[in-house]
Amino acid sequence: MRKTTRKMWAAAAGVTGIALLATACSSGGSTTPAASAKSTTAASTEKITLKVATFNEFGYDDPAGSLYDAYTKLHPNVTIEPVKAATSNEARDNMNTKLAAGSGLADIEAIEVDWLPELLQYPDKFVDLTSDDTKGRWLKWKTDQATSPDGKLIGYGTDVGPEGIAYRADLFKAAGLPTDRAEVAKLFGGKDATWDKYFEVGKQFTAKGTGVPFFDSAGATYQGMINQVKAAYEDPSSHKIIATDNADVKKIYGQVLKAAVDDKLSANLGQWSPDWTASFQKNGFATMLAPGWMLGVIEGNAKGVTGWDIADVFPGGGGNWGGSFLTVPVQGAHPEEAKALAAWLTAPEQQIKAFTYKGTFPSQVAALKSPDLLGVTKPFFNNAPTGQLLANRANAVTVAPYKGPNYFAVNDAMQQALARVDVDKTDTADASWAKFTDAVKALG
Numbered sequence: 001m002r003k004t005t006r007k008m009w010a011a012a013a014g015v016t017g018i019a020l021l022a023t024a025c026s027s028g029g030s031t032t033p034a035a036s037a038k039s040t041t042a043a044s045t046e047k048i049t050l051k052v053a054t055f056n057e058f059g060y061d062d063p064a065g066s067l068y069d070a071y072t073k074l075h076p077n078v079t080i081e082p083v084k085a086a087t088s089n090e091a092r093d094n095m096n097t098k099l100a101a102g103s104g105l106a107d108i109e110a111i112e113v114d115w116l117p118e119l120l121q122y123p124d125k126f127v128d129l130t131s132d133d134t135k136g137r138w139l140k141w142k143t144d145q146a147t148s149p150d151g152k153l154i155g156y157g158t159d160v161g162p163e164g165i166a167y168r169a170d171l172f173k174a175a176g177l178p179t180d181r182a183e184v185a186k187l188f189g190g191k192d193a194t195w196d197k198y199f200e201v202g203k204q205f206t207a208k209g210t211g212v213p214f215f216d217s218a219g220a221t222y223q224g225m226i227n228q229v230k231a232a233y234e235d236p237s238s239h240k241i242i243a244t245d246n247a248d249v250k251k252i253y254g255q256v257l258k259a260a261v262d263d264k265l266s267a268n269l270g271q272w273s274p275d276w277t278a279s280f281q282k283n284g285f286a287t288m289l290a291p292g293w294m295l296g297v298i299e300g301n302a303k304g305v306t307g308w309d310i311a312d313v314f315p316g317g318g319g320n321w322g323g324s325f326l327t328v329p330v331q332g333a334h335p336e337e338a339k340a341l342a343a344w345l346t347a348p349e350q351q352i353k354a355f356t357y358k359g360t361f362p363s364q365v366a367a368l369k370s371p372d373l374l375g376v377t378k379p380f381f382n383n384a385p386t387g388q389l390l391a392n393r394a395n396a397v398t399v400a401p402y403k404g405p406n407y408f409a410v411n412d413a414m415q416q417a418l419a420r421v422d423v424d425k426t427d428t429a430d431a432s433w434a435k436f437t438d439a440v441k442a443l444g
Helices: 008-019 067-074 088-101 140-145 169-174 181-187 195-207 218-226 247-262 274-279 292-301 335-345 348-358 386-395 407-422 429-442
Strands: 048-055 078-085 108-112 156-168 287-291 308-311 320-327
Touching: 048 088, 048 335, 067 078, 067 335, 067 348, 078 088, 078 335, 088 108, 108 335, 140 156, 140 320, 156 169, 156 292, 156 335, 156 348, 156 386, 181 308, 195 247, 218 247, 218 287, 218 407, 247 407, 247 429, 287 292, 287 320, 292 308, 292 348, 292 386, 320 335, 407 429
Parallel strands: 048 078, 048 108
Antiparallel strands: 108 320, 156 287, 156 308, 156 320
């Protein structure tokens, strides 16, 4: 899952666009079962072009061995045209607009788990990918996320986001803290790590007077915390929005802002902003919550910087931040060929290659058991055994939080609330919570 900061009007406009789908979209196209792994090698010989729309980093375009190039070598009649949005938010806006228009989407569209529930309200707009060949291929909770109430599978799972704590070992050393990743894990509490302990270590770090903040932003830290709440924003049974009445939400909001603002642990950066990106080259902060896909982001932004490492630990025991899916909109002219390509891109071998390149951690059951995955190390992160480490973190996840149709919009309002206090410094925590409450009420 790949987060962005968002404006509420944009989120509201996106939800409005989704609401128009029932009347504005055509429902043409195929909804036949997904092609099996074997049948993908026996596709039509008709020369076609397949557009594949992704965002941020999916790991498919490694210059040293592009997965797109590998597929077209297997299928010389297929030309792949990548379309890459800069952020998940841009991809969502494009999806909403073109679904409502009834045309213009790519043959394969990547979607993020946070806005997947919006699309599950309209499963007829996507090819049903259910087949005997794909049963049991993914972690069950991953498949469940993309399955509509009437049993249609609208997305092939790409990555999941088990989290560790990425840290700057050189900055820890300057503050007199342990630097070895095993010792850092113990510093945060090991298997008994808590958020209170994480923030306590942060105060130890900043007390050393290095002048470096402990973490990047309140919004990013909040996301790691809220993803451990089973039902934060909506009731799973009634689908009623409960965010403003949920004691867990209010507690986490207050806890993270106290750490960020009162205790001055935050770098006060909006994640994905230009200032946040530039901060990686300027000793901007010492730690950040790091799902697998974030490792590629860190490495790209911190090119030439030494000292980054990752510890096999996470407050609260385990957390998953994000994950995406490949869908096949029924608008496409080549649904069978698109299904075959989507199935191939999400097969274990390709998931492992994408992880090796960009850190997108596999969701396929077979991939998670593969020595090819468990043996992966990341030179940039002091040769950390990221394959085994993230597998450990994935096994520590015990909660797959419920995300309903309003999750994206509510979480967007929350991120704005946090940013007003931490980044923009225009509101107190209480005043910003009041605005959050108003924004949630406006959702209905």
